[in-house]
Amino acid sequence: MDKLLFYLSCTILLGLSRSTSEPNAYAPEIISTLQNSRDIPLFRGSIQEDETTVHLEPQLFARDNDTVGAARLICRYEIVANRKNIPFEIELKNRETGEGVLKVREGEHLNFEKRKHYKFNIFAYDCVDPPYSKRSNRAVVTVKVLDVDKFAPVFDKTTYSADLLEGTVSSNIIQVHAHDDDRSPENSGICGYDIVSDDAPFLITNDGILQNTKSVYHTDHYSFILKIRARDCRGMVSEPAYINIMVKEKCRNGWTDFPDHIEYTPGTGRHTLTDSAHLQVCEESCTVDRVTVKMTLQTKHIGKGCDRDTYSIISQRKLCGASDGSVDLLPAPTLTSNWTNAIPTDDGNDGDKIYAFDGETNHVVVPEGHVDHTLREHFTISTWMKHSPSDGTHTKHTHSGKEHLLCMSDGDGMSRHHYALFIHNGKLVFVLRRESAKESDLEVFKPAEWRWKISEVDDGQWHHYAFTMNFPELHLYVDGKLVEATQDNFEILDDWPLHPTDRVHFTKLVVGACWKGLDETYVDHFHGFVAGLSLLKDRTESERVIQCLNNCQENLDFTDLEDMPSGTSVSFNSDMTEFSITGRNASDVEMLVRKVAYVNNRNFPTPGRRNLNIRTSVHCGQIEEILPLKESYIFVEHSSKPVITVTGKNLVLGHQSELDTGLPVFKDVSIHVDFMLASNSVEDSEDESEEIGNDTSDMHDADANTSLLDNKIPAVDDSVDSSSTKILLDMCTVRAEPVLDFYVEHLELPKDDIKTFNMKLEGIETAAGLVILNADTIENYMTVLHDIRYIHTQAGDLYMRKFVISCSSQSGRFVSNEFEINVGARQVEEEPRVVPVANIQNSGAQQSIVEPKFQNHLAGAAGTNFGMVAIIVVCVGFLLFMIVLGVLRIRAAHHHRRVPTNDNGQEMEWDNSELNIIVNPIDQELFEYEEHPHKATLPDDSDTDDDISECFQDDEDNDSSEEEMETAVKTLEWDDSAY
Incomplete structure (x- = not known):
């Protein structure tokens, strides 16, 4: 027995000796004076949402009973939670004591409104290699996020409107309300409202109820605008809101103080229709729940429903900053592009050429030399179009009921449509069949047909359509506005790509029909009117340019949509000539009508009368009362007429050597503009304005968006300095008298200069002379004229050559004088006897x-x-x-x-x-x-x-x-x- 006891004692002592001498005998231990119900160490923390360090109770420490080496040190803490996104970390301050600080992890932000409490477990690790081999006991940490008053009060509306009957004192004119986005009770309450406006006979309670302190009368003040603020219980103040109080006078139904006409001076910008008109609706007989006003500006007698088309389509594109690569598929016939000769046109200026397609026979084949027919993943097609529903008479060549505005199909062997734009059953359809070069793409189904069901297609009015393709996204803009695709008005059909074939040797691009290569016939003809059909390949036109091309320079205008009272609505048509305003009461509608203005941004608008009709209806439950029609008109006064003058030297002489290489005969030509003030009286122009209103043949010139070039022309008189006023020329002609003999003489355009200056001018030379086209500044036209050279290879026979220069603006509306220049030869080869x-x-x-x-x-x-x-x-x-x-x-x-x-x-x-x-x-x-x-x-x-x-x-x-x-x-x- 003694030996056994001795043996056990030795074994125990040996074990104790080994345990104390081993380097990592103990695990770390987290220490806390607080424990939960299961005796687990507990730490409670709190932090404001704008702080980064958590205040822990008690302070965080850990220890390790090992006495030697890395085993006695604490190297890190680990946070473990059932939920993700714990925005905290523990920063180790002392490895000896295991002191740690709980902090918000870098890049994280606390938000009381999103999460108020966090709960997670933590563990400590010692420093023995392999790292973190011993983990401590578990401890629990709870963190409470404290709210910070960071939100100021916000009004539910920025503008309030109310009526106050004159001569009365009301204890409840209107009640306003503000809210605070802070979530804590101590920070989210609204403690009061204040009126900031001075000397106003009103007060507002802490509950937001507006009262007046004395009687007010319409003759003294027809309205008050009060500026108010809200404050929370911590003192933070809101942004201001406004209360518009209309002082109501004795009831009389209808409009008062609405002017019978408005005189508009060109170049003055926005002109409000009225600043003082008042709509009175009596509510004694019924309770009014809706008032509707429809304002209509009559402009259908001018151009395409708008005073718009002063310059040619090409010039309009330049003025709007459109891409240079756009190709006109229906150009005006010239010596070099005459394939549109056979299509009937209207009687307007060539600058706004409109083509009429009869739906039976006529069409246009666009030469491949004019534009490569192929379309890829990016392009824009745009056009003006007027189309009405078919009456059944134009079906001779329309087998399928389709009317093709544009079609590119196989030229022979087959009849596949590569791409097409057509109208079918009231739908506008665009087809694009991909031409895949990869065998792997031949079996891939992708969008190939886009269909829109829109009313504009068949309404018989002019509309502008632009198709912008970034495959597979195709957007349609009608009158400059993007058509919002819905299940009711839009659908996309997928199809296979076109497979490569050796049967087709060429393609045909046709406007107004579609070529059926297999039968060699034209089918599905278009019936309607087209202008400005253009194609931009391999890129898309910007939305800004599309809107600019459609901007009507004459329209009604409303700009205060953000300040509309609650319960009101404003709608308008695409041309901004019809406004519908609806409100709960007459005062709201009246306020919005006062914000409607007339705008005409043309430099030289067509003078005359534009009728303005105001129709008003009042709804009392199921009863609608239509108030008397209010008729007014806007009279556009005559603008100062520009007088274009061409001057220079009448006689230019050159030596034979100069004429052989090219003599700059127009280098001294100068073009300047003066302005002649026209009569502006309404009485003197009444008869003329009525003629303008009924004669559309003279209304075909209208303006593009010239504001992009900052060349708006202000109202001027005789004192105006014409050098500071800009107009654009769109054509200069150099007429040769007699006609040029191309065997020995011709005029040479400075093509390099045009390219260098990035001018978008075009020159056409014939035996009759030279024509320079497209809208551009006078300075650019003069640059080109100065560098035109006259070449005569037999100057010894030249007696005298005459050229006549004339320039015009706005498609011939303003024409200069005809300036003559005589050119002769000067020789100094021999001394005379x-x-x-x-x-x-x-x-x-x-x-x-x-x-x-x-x-x-x-x-x-x-x-x-x-x-x-x-x-x-x-x-x-x-x-x-x-x-x-x-x-x-x-x-x-x-x-x-x-x-x-x-x-x-x-x-x-x-x-x-x-x-x-x-x-x-x-x-x-x-x-x-x-x-x-x-x-x-x-x-x-x-x-x-x-x-x-x-x-x-x-x-x-x-x-x-x-x-x-x-x-x-x-x-x-x-x-x-x-x-």
Whole structure:
């Protein structure tokens, strides 16, 4: 027994010795003075939602009974929870004591309104390798989030409206209400309301009830606008709200103080229809629960229902900043694009070409050289279209009931539609069949047909349609507004892609029908009107540009949608010419009507009368009372008419070498604009305005969105500086008289300059001259004109070439003067030989005659005085000899070479009854300039030959010689009958 006890004692001592000497014998232990019901250590914490450190009770510590090495140290804490998103972490402060601090994890934010309490477990780990091999006991932590008053009160509405009967004191005019988004009771309460407005006979209770302190009368104040604020119990104050109090006078049904007409001055921007109109609805007989006002502006007599189309479609696109790559599929016929010749057009300006399709025979084939037919994943198709339901008479070539506006199909072998735009059973349909090059895509089903059921398709009115494709997303804009797709108005059908085939060798792109390649016939013709059909490939047009192209420059305007009273609504049509306003009472409706304005952003709107009708109805339960029709009108006054003037040098001379390479004959041309004030009286224009209202043929020009170029023209008078007022030109013509002979002469456009300046101008050259098109600034037009070169390869035969320049704006509405420029050749190749003769004139002066052989070499007035003395000596020495031989030389020279003929082949006549100086026709122009300087421009005479007449001048008296020269000029006889 003693041995057994000894053995046990040794074993126990040995075990104790081993346990105390092992490096990681004990696990960490979390210590807390608080415990839950299961004796688990407990920590309670609290933190405000804007703090980052939790206040724990008690403070967090952990210990490890190991005495040596890393085993006695605490290395980290772990948070374990059943729920995710615990936004806390424990930061270890001391490894020896295991002190830890509970903090909000970086990037996390506490929100009392979202979560108020957190509960989770924590564990501690020692530092022995392998890491964290021993874990402590479990401890429980609860954290309470404390609310911070961070939200100020907010009113339920920003604007309140109320009525107050004049002469009464009301204890409950209206009650307002504000709320606080803080959740805690101490922070979420509203403790009071205050009126900020000064000197208002009103007070508001802490419950938000508005009262007036004394009687008010309509004659003194027809309304009050009170600014109010709400405050919570911690003192935070709300943003202001407003109470609009209408002081009601004695009841009279109908509108009062609504003007019978409004005069509108072009260039003045928004013009409110009324600032003082009052709608009175008596409620003695019934309780009014709804008031409706419909305002209609009559503009259908102008253009396409709007004063819009001043410039061509191409120019409108430029003004709106549209993409450059857009291609017009229905261009106006020119020498280079004449495939639209066969389609009937309206009687409007070419700048707004409208094509009429009869639904039976006519269509247009767009050449592939004009545009690549293929469409890919990104493009925009846009057009103006007017279409009415079929009456059954146009069915000859419409087998399927489809009316194709646009169709690209196989040209031969097959009849597949690659893409198409058509109308079918009141639906607008777009088809796009993908052409896949990958075999893996051939069996992939993807969207191929998009259908819209919209009323605009068949309403017989002009509408603008734009299809923007970012495959497979296709958006439709009608009149600049995106069509919201719903189950009732939109559907998409999927289909296979087109499979590659060797049977088809080309395709056809047709406007107004569809080509059936297998039968080689045109089918499904379109019946309606189309204008401005354009295609933008491989990119899409921005929504801003689409809206700009549709912006009607003349419309009603309403901008205060955010300040509308509760229970009111405002609706309007796409052209902004019909407004419907509905409210619970007359005062609300009246307030909204006062915010309606008339806008006409055209620089030069069509003057005249636009009728404005106001229809008002009052609903009392099931009873509707229609108030008398209120008729008014807007009179658009005449704007200051721009007068475009082209000026410059009338005579341009060039050497043969210059004409061979190109002479800038228009480099001195200048274009400027003045404004002529027109009559603005209503009485003087009543008859004219009525004619305008009934005649649509003159209303075809209207404006694009020129505000994008910041060239709005203000109302001006005679004092306006035209240099600061911008208008756009849209055409300049250079007319050649007679027509150009392309074998030896032509006009050359500065294509490089146009590209360099990024101008969107186009030039067309014919034998009749040159045409520059599209809306652009005067400066850009002048740049192009200055760099146009006139080339004549046989300048020696050139007598005189005339060009006539004319420019216009707004599709010919404003046209400049016709400015003439004469172009001639100047030659300095030989010195002329002089034959002095004695010619007895009334003045008794001696003169000289130039051989006809050299008469084209004289192009100026007096030459240089170089060698004057020697010339005089020679002249005097041979004077008698010249008198004898003069007449003989004249006759011989006359038969040897005749004066060049004019374009009609008519020869110039030489009258030798008296001895006169023979002068180049160009010199005659110069002489005419001396007598009539306003009719011609004197050319530079620095390169002219010596003046032969100096042989007979006194070199010491230049003034006298100039007077003699002038006298001689006046006696010259030039027969211009052939010109």
